Amino acid sequence: MTEPAIRASGLAKRYGDVQALDDLELTVEQGEFFGLLGPNGAGKTTFINTLVGLVHKDRGTAEVFGFDVEDDYREARDRIGVAPQEFNVDRFFPIIEVLEHKAGYHGIGRKAARERAEDALKTVGIWDKRDTRFDWLSGGMKRRFVLARALVSDPDLLILDEPTAGVDVQLRHDLWDIINRMNDAGTTILLTTHYIEEAERLCDRVAIMDDGQKVEVATPDDLMARGTDTIVLDLAEMPRTAPRLDVEGITDIELTDEGLAVTAMGGSQTAPAIMRELEAQGHTVTSLDIRRASLEEVFVDMTRDDREYAEVSA
Numbered sequence: 001m002t003e004p005a006i007r008a009s010g011l012a013k014r015y016g017d018v019q020a021l022d023d024l025e026l027t028v029e030q031g032e033f034f035g036l037l038g039p040n041g042a043g044k045t046t047f048i049n050t051l052v053g054l055v056h057k058d059r060g061t062a063e064v065f066g067f068d069v070e071d072d073y074r075e076a077r078d079r080i081g082v083a084p085q086e087f088n089v090d091r092f093f094p095i096i097e098v099l100e101h102k103a104g105y106h107g108i109g110r111k112a113a114r115e116r117a118e119d120a121l122k123t124v125g126i127w128d129k130r131d132t133r134f135d136w137l138s139g140g141m142k143r144r145f146v147l148a149r150a151l152v153s154d155p156d157l158l159i160l161d162e163p164t165a166g167v168d169v170q171l172r173h174d175l176w177d178i179i180n181r182m183n184d185a186g187t188t189i190l191l192t193t194h195y196i197e198e199a200e201r202l203c204d205r206v207a208i209m210d211d212g213q214k215v216e217v218a219t220p221d222d223l224m225a226r227g228t229d230t231i232v233l234d235l236a237e238m239p240r241t242a243p244r245l246d247v248e249g250i251t252d253i254e255l256t257d258e259g260l261a262v263t264a265m266g267g268s269q270t271a272p273a274i275m276r277e278l279e280a281q282g283h284t285v286t287s288l289d290i291r292r293a294s295l296e297e298v299f300v301d302m303t304r305d306d307r308e309y310a311e312v313s314a
């Protein structure tokens with residue numbers, strides 16, 4: 001049986017009053033492109049830092065390809081490439097040397113390390129900057145470099161903590177391309193992002209985290225299917241008031257400037273029944289448009305912040 005790329009069980013970490021990880025259970029299979037979503041402070045970075053040995057858990061277990069991240073630190077750590085949210089790069093050496101050192105740290109010999117460093121810089125498109133220091137790179141190039149550093153050890157698990165925060169559209173697409181190619185070649189990807197659309201587009205499955213716990217794990221499509229869709233219908237003659245429709249799953253019916261707007265769970269399944277019911281009532285439907293709930297809407301619903309309310313009422 002193949003070990004999962006990541007297995008966390010009962011994982012807990014507390015900082016003073018804050019339970020950053022609260023008995024987290026999470027499994028990421030080998031080869032997956034896995035998204036980790038959650039509002040600020042949900043515990044995503046703490047989880048990542050636990051996997052790479054920067055944070056010591058209080059309780060529970062975390063394994064990477066079957067290696068315990070603390071007991072088998074070396075084996076686990078050598079399999080992970082991480083592009084962290086905060087840049088923590090050696091600023092005194094040309095970037096190609098920084099990459100060579102990094103490869104060396106993971107036990108790769110001098111000659112191979114040089115080749116890896118060259119390949120990584122070419123992959124992310126900053127080969128011509130190889131002799132430059134990190135501080136002298138532009139913001140976008142810094143992002144590219146941090147990805148190169150994550151790639152240089154040829155990791156089986158690539159962890160990306162908000163890799164596209166604040167980058168322009170062109171770079172975002174370049175980064176997606178590179179990451180997708182890595183994933184196609186078999187690398188497992190763990191991605192955190194606040195761009196929900198990015199997760200929807202790239203990830204096989206996403207976990208939604210809140211308050212140090214996993215709220216849900218599913219494919220983006222499955223999650224979106226749980227949201228309410230809006231079906232906008234144009235009728236040959238608009239009635240003065242919204243008709244009553246006896247169809248299961250409908251949560252609201254409204255007359256709007258655009259037409260009759262019906263909100264319903266699973267819009268594409270409900271739409272035919274809505275049309276039949278309207279026709280049975282003597283209406284003629286001239287057009288129909290289904291607007292699916294976005295992953296973003298579902299995400300906001302699942303992580304709606306009731307903590308503010310608790311603080312106010314306390």
Ligand SMILES: Nc1ncnc2c1ncn2[C@@H]1O[C@H](COP(=O)(O)OP(=O)(O)OP(=O)(O)O)[C@@H](O)[C@H]1O
Nearest residue numbers: 015018019020038039040041042043044045046047
């Ligand atoms: N070193 C630390 N000392 C004290 N508290 C910490 C520390 N690191 C994280 N925390 C707290 O733990 C909680 C989880 O933080 P974490 O950075 O893991 O969240 P996150 O999901 O990555 O958030 P973001 O989306 O903002 O990056 C937060 O309340 C944070 O303030």
